[in-house]
Amino acid sequence: MTLHLERHGEIAVVTLDNPPVNALSRTMRAALADMADRLDGDAGIRAVVLAGAGRLFVGGADIAEFDGPPQEPHLPDLLARIEAARAPWIAAVHGMALGGGTEIALACRYRVAAPGSRFGLPEVNLGIIPGSGGTQRLPRLIGVEAAVPVVAEKRMLDATEALGSGLVDRIIDGPLVVGAVDFARDMLNHPLPPLARDRSVTDPGPAYWQAAEARIAKASKGQSAPPLALLALRHGVQHGFEAGLRQERETFLRLRAGDEAAALRYLFFAERAAPRPADLRGTPPRAVARVGVVGGGTMGVGIAAALRNAGLPVILSERDQPGLERGLTALRAVFDAAAQRGLISDEAASARMAGVRGVVGLEALADCDLVIEAVFEDLAVKQAVFKTLASLCGTDTILATNTSYIDPRQIFNGLRGPERCIGLHFFSPAQVMKLMEIIPLPETAPAVLATAFDLAANLGKVPVRAGICDGFIGNRILKHYRAEAEALLREGVPHAAIDAAMRGFGYAMGPFEMQDMAGLDIAFLHREAARLRGETVPETAGDILVRAGRKGQKTGGGWYDYPTGTRAPQPSDEVARLLAPLLGPARAMPAEQIVARLIAAMAAEGQRIIDEGIASTPQDVDLVEVHGYGFPRGKGGPMFLAARKTITGIPTRIPT
Numbered sequence: 001m002t003l004h005l006e007r008h009g010e011i012a013v014v015t016l017d018n019p020p021v022n023a024l025s026r027t028m029r030a031a032l033a034d035m036a037d038r039l040d041g042d043a044g045i046r047a048v049v050l051a052g053a054g055r056l057f058v059g060g061a062d063i064a065e066f067d068g069p070p071q072e073p074h075l076p077d078l079l080a081r082i083e084a085a086r087a088p089w090i091a092a093v094h095g096m097a098l099g100g101g102t103e104i105a106l107a108c109r110y111r112v113a114a115p116g117s118r119f120g121l122p123e124v125n126l127g128i129i130p131g132s133g134g135t136q137r138l139p140r141l142i143g144v145e146a147a148v149p150v151v152a153e154k155r156m157l158d159a160t161e162a163l164g165s166g167l168v169d170r171i172i173d174g175p176l177v178v179g180a181v182d183f184a185r186d187m188l189n190h191p192l193p194p195l196a197r198d199r200s201v202t203d204p205g206p207a208y209w210q211a212a213e214a215r216i217a218k219a220s221k222g223q224s225a226p227p228l229a230l231l232a233l234r235h236g237v238q239h240g241f242e243a244g245l246r247q248e249r250e251t252f253l254r255l256r257a258g259d260e261a262a263a264l265r266y267l268f269f270a271e272r273a274a275p276r277p278a279d280l281r282g283t284p285p286r287a288v289a290r291v292g293v294v295g296g297g298t299m300g301v302g303i304a305a306a307l308r309n310a311g312l313p314v315i316l317s318e319r320d321q322p323g324l325e326r327g328l329t330a331l332r333a334v335f336d337a338a339a340q341r342g343l344i345s346d347e348a349a350s351a352r353m354a355g356v357r358g359v360v361g362l363e364a365l366a367d368c369d370l371v372i373e374a375v376f377e378d379l380a381v382k383q384a385v386f387k388t389l390a391s392l393c394g395t396d397t398i399l400a401t402n403t404s405y406i407d408p409r410q411i412f413n414g415l416r417g418p419e420r421c422i423g424l425h426f427f428s429p430a431q432v433m434k435l436m437e438i439i440p441l442p443e444t445a446p447a448v449l450a451t452a453f454d455l456a457a458n459l460g461k462v463p464v465r466a467g468i469c470d471g472f473i474g475n476r477i478l479k480h481y482r483a484e485a486e487a488l489l490r491e492g493v494p495h496a497a498i499d500a501a502m503r504g505f506g507y508a509m510g511p512f513e514m515q516d517m518a519g520l521d522i523a524f525l526h527r528e529a530a531r532l533r534g535e536t537v538p539e540t541a542g543d544i545l546v547r548a549g550r551k552g553q554k555t556g557g558g559w560y561d562y563p564t565g566t567r568a569p570q571p572s573d574e575v576a577r578l579l580a581p582l583l584g585p586a587r588a589m590p591a592e593q594i595v596a597r598l599i600a601a602m603a604a605e606g607q608r609i610i611d612e613g614i615a616s617t618p619q620d621v622d623l624v625e626v627h628g629y630g631f632p633r634g635k636g637g638p639m640f641l642a643a644r645k646t647i648t649g650i651p652t653r654i655p656t
């Protein structure tokens with residue numbers, strides 16, 4: 001960490017140099033406070049330009065410090081010190097100013113920016129609100145209506161918008177610091193504008209606040225920070241800067257010390273560690289320019305869409321023309337839906353489809369750098385696909401299977417060049433779900449593994465390496481989650497109560513509702529296959545329902561009834577009758593106890609998975625749950641909760 005000082009005549013240039021993102025760590029804050037004192041004492045200095053070294057201005061406060069108590073000098077005090085400086089400070093922003101980075105710029109007398117630079121207050125992503133005046137200074141500079149989306153809804157302002165709204169005073173084409181020094185010289189001849197804190201702000205009135213409150217509450221899906229960020233901003237608008245600042249700081253400190261912020265910080269660092277496993281450092285990935293996808297079903301279409309969304313040309317292969325037509329139609333529907341929802345333009349939707357070549361058979365995949373198989377989950381079918389591919393493709397074509405359960409060693413057994421084979425397990429819908437389980441074989445070459453991680457990064461996925469076992473990480477835990485839910489059911493807890501408890505915890509749906517949506521038959525067939533292999537798999541309640549034709553929403557009923565045309569679950573008399581012999585006497589159980597039982601079961605299996613080396617870290621297990629299975633982000637993950645013991649009822653020692 002260094003703070004550089006250069007003098008350009010009467011103008012001082014102070015450059016923050018704290019790689020990788022110039023975070024405002026305690027030492028950086030202390031150095032800046034000392035620098036402010038030093039420059040105030042230097043009568044030859046009439047203005048100070050504050051810039052950042054490297055690829056961005058400032059990425060915010062140092063998040064790594066948030067697990068401990070706040071340490072002096074506090075950022076709000078440093079910003080007040082900069083505001084009180086004898087010579088005006090001018091923030092020169094390039095790349096990004098985020099969180100405390102935007103806040104320090106707001107405390108400066110002026111702001112100049114490089115073209116393309118962006119300003120944001122993404123604190124709510126970390127379960128906190130801006131804690132150094134962002135909720136107070138921004139509305140005073142750009143108005144309430146423009147500030148609310150930035151403060152509470154993660155909206156970023158690019159340099160042009162920032163200039164238009166009054167956040168930025170000048171966009172500097174050419175070298176930023178040179179331009180900022182010129183700007184400073186120009187400004188010496190003008191009276192100083194008021195500081196942001198001293199500017200007036202107009203209250204937009206009750207109708208505006210009501211609408212903003214409703215919008216933000218809806219979008220924040222139970223997370224507490226966004227509505228509280230709005231509240232702090234509103235308090236300052238209605239009660240003055242100092243009162244607003246006090247409310248902001250009090251809220252920031254309370255949230256910072258809470259469980260939700262701890263969970264979100266934990267995931268922030270886990271997500272950044274995941275794409276860069278230590279053992280692959282120094283192993284360059286291979287270039288992937290031509291990708292083939294085998295199978296035009298739901299998974300193949302989703303994978304093809306994810307590849308196209310990342311700009312990769314795709315060859316989609318099906319075994320016959322009708323299958324290919326269905327796949328291409330489904331793929332077009334994905335892009336059209338994205339255009340209809342305003343996520344991409346109509347032209348972009350057409351361009352994405354134009355980058356797909358549909359083919360019948362596997363011959364056209366011979367020249368691909370990577371082929372991802374997403375055919376029916378059947379060993380013999382997958383083996384046949386790869387046997388043909390291995391005979392068509394060179395040994396440098398990476399062959400990947402999207403199996404969700406089958407041992408990839410069996411799928412690739414006996415193939416030429418096993419070092420180019422790997423499992424890439426996407427989650428449905430693959431163009432949406434962030435998780436990608438990467439399953440290397442013992443023979444997989446490090447460069448192939450590195451290519452898989454690189455591909456995940458290009459697709460915007462969260463990669464997690466998994467060892468080989470039944471269901472890898474995610475589906476193995478899912479099995480135990482469902483088994484525990486069924487154990488509760490047998491103890492007499494109604495399945496609707498179990499679903500409601502898990503929804504209350506933060507899942508979009510409970511375990512039984514989820515089975516109804518995904519279909520009960522897949523897991524049933526999986527159990528039946530194990531039974532056929534001679535394994536002892538006890539009859540489950542799910543088996544009873546499937547045998548009665550209740551496979552979920554698609555058959556109009558599973559755990560619940562779904563009267564024609566609805567997706568809203570209704571209690572089912574038939575289910576009650578079918579399961580009556582299996583269930584204990586009806587019993588009420590508090591929701592927290594239900595949640596604790598299910599999370600404990602997940603954490604216990606997660607621990608076994610780590611102990612067996614199937615997952616490398618508890619963080620990896622939690623990333624799988626959060627990004628592949630809908631575990632509520634604000635809760636961190638089962639391993640996080642088990643380690644923190646924040647849920648009553650989770651055993652202090654996870655049984656192994």
Ligand code: 3H9
Binds near residue numbers: 059062099132
């Ligand atoms: C805040 O400011 C609170 C204030 O309101 C009040 C305070 C009183 N701190 O993402 P990357 C690390 S809260 C510490 O891979 P990219 C990151 O862990 C903060 N470390 O790069 C990684 O480390 P490693 C508000 C940080 O180019 C490395 O930098 N700010 C921080 O894809 C590279 O990160 C935010 O929420 C940090 N603030 O994206 C912004 N930021 O190499 C959070 C990054 O060891 N950061 N690191 O794994 C980001 O959104 C992205 O990192 C950024 C760069 C866009 C900056």
